[in-house]
Amino acid sequence: MSRNEVAAIIVASGRGVRAGDHPLGPKQFRTVGGQTVLARTVELFAHHASVSRVVLVTNPDDRGRLAESLPTMADFPTLTLVDGGATRQASVRNGLLALKQNGPQTVLIHDAVRPFATPSLIDRVAQAVTPDAGALPVIAVSDTLKRGDGGFVAATIDRSGLYAAQTPQGFPYLPILAAHERARRDTQTAFTDDASIAEWAGLAVRLVDGEPDNIKLTSARDIELADARLRERSAMTHKIDVRTGNGYDVHQLVAGEQVTLCGVEIPHDQTLSGHSDADVGLHALTDALLATCGAGDIGDHFPPSDPQWRGAPSRIFLERARDIVTKAGGRIMNADISLICEAPKIAPYRDAMRQAIADCLRLSMERVSVKATTNETIGFVGRREGIAAIATASVAYGETD
Template structure:
């Protein structure tokens, strides 16, 4: 085990501000504005949620924003992500202290404090911060060397001097600290009635901590003004790659003497029946596999093993509906389903419309997006000898696209 493996991280996402510089309050706080179709804060949270380090996530929100945050959280990619929320204070400094106190009993060794409105932070930057901790630093600040020439101005707007930019860096977040040290520093500042620190690194410096610089990211911009949000939305909208996935499924069941078969949830009287642990609805079994394939969720046997007695005689629409739930939990929207039945008998044509209607209901999509076709096997093979019925299913699912 490396030293880095022994560290655990508290993530504090600061989202309690009002964002007056980002436009009218009628537009809502900037952390909840949409960029690329999702709230700014969701893009930020998704990055930290997907970071593989051990972590606990705290979001510090304004007391008036609980409904806004709950609505935003519906867009999170990881539906199993657990985040705790606490209410912030009148200043950013007070909000961070509230987040730190919420982490006191979590047992984390280190904390990363991130602005909610820096949605383009990336894992490479987080890894650089973590590596600095592994080297023994107690405070880490991502920064970019200042490239512009700097001028100091007088109150009348005239230039007093040119400031040498050598050794100057623009600070970014997440600003990262050994947990106990930054909690003590924040508490000391609060007890001293100091509330004038512009960031957590400045407070850490005041408390005597040595802050190490790591390379920031040019993409890790803070969305401050209304035009920043518009530009971020344009960037994501331009860069988004459509995430369209197609899944295929195949199934076959043996025909035995009986009084009918169930296909696509429709019972058809027939002189044979399909043999299976459940109701042996061949096309629905194939469709279940097709849906699961779009999000890498295994196959029907993984979720409904034939050895499990609870599925004996079960209606197969339950399997499809379970697969639909999994697809939606992964952020997928089902676009269509196409079923091909291969059977010598019974005739499918008279029942096709009813089958399509059942599919539309199970999948929650329109009838025009559901197709059922049938063909014989020209009396060749096991299908041709009426020993079984086979089905092929294809489904297309669109998942929420990501810009990175």
């Protein structure tokens, strides 16, 4: 046994049923702030100066997900993979057995779905472990506690001396291994954490200060809130420059059979006159995007004197503007278009327009807005001589997730 060695066991074999089904699998493989929960937790321990070995206990069915979550396993030379068991308790025992050869003096046992523990918490727990006592990070219970009976309050529980337990939980290695072996042999009790097994086995457990942010991600809502918090923190930490661009376009209406607006062909008794398909909505949005990085306007990139753009679909122009913005380091956040016309009616085609723009800009549909208004029969629009469009685009430049 290495006298002062600290090893860590990360338990990541759970199915996370309370978080619901998800294409990425169990909650440890879902992303918060652009990184998987598991990767955040593994990096915390694998890169900690005081932790010499890390055992990652996973479900054998998750090996494919594990490779995607930790694509550069070479970055973690101290990491050992171990198959989990049918229960958390069995999984921890498998992790402890993996350390048996040259066992450490201290072992820290941590839930993979607590990705917000800090290096200082790891130090605090490890330093509190002694040969005859473990260490448990806790938060004092602040809420008033009630005991229920039949759907009614039966009693108020005195919260003094009550604590919420966290991980990592630290123990002297040989005593906690012995406690797990004894529990497996002598009782059918399903222990909810390793401190409970230590208590049952007679091993003292010292309380140390936990951290309010060291939450366990249990539900889908927990994951959503954690993701939002990290993204907000990233936006505050990194230099992000959010810019807004405006665009305006107008085309004349002439006799015809259809108009193309925001990428959608609409049957009509007139058509828009122009060198391309004269889609005023996409032309205005193209100018709005180019404005966010000072890249001129649509005429600079697609001059009407160039015959190659005759009759061209305006989607080409919008895609070029998108690529120019992306190359300049921008991420398109929102697109809004107002169409000004007396006819045709826009409402029946609005969602198709939004979807066409969203597909072109690689946005979710909720980030695209298309609105329409008349000109109250005033002016050239009111006389049905033309259709105008005003567009606004928001683009974030700088370091974004």
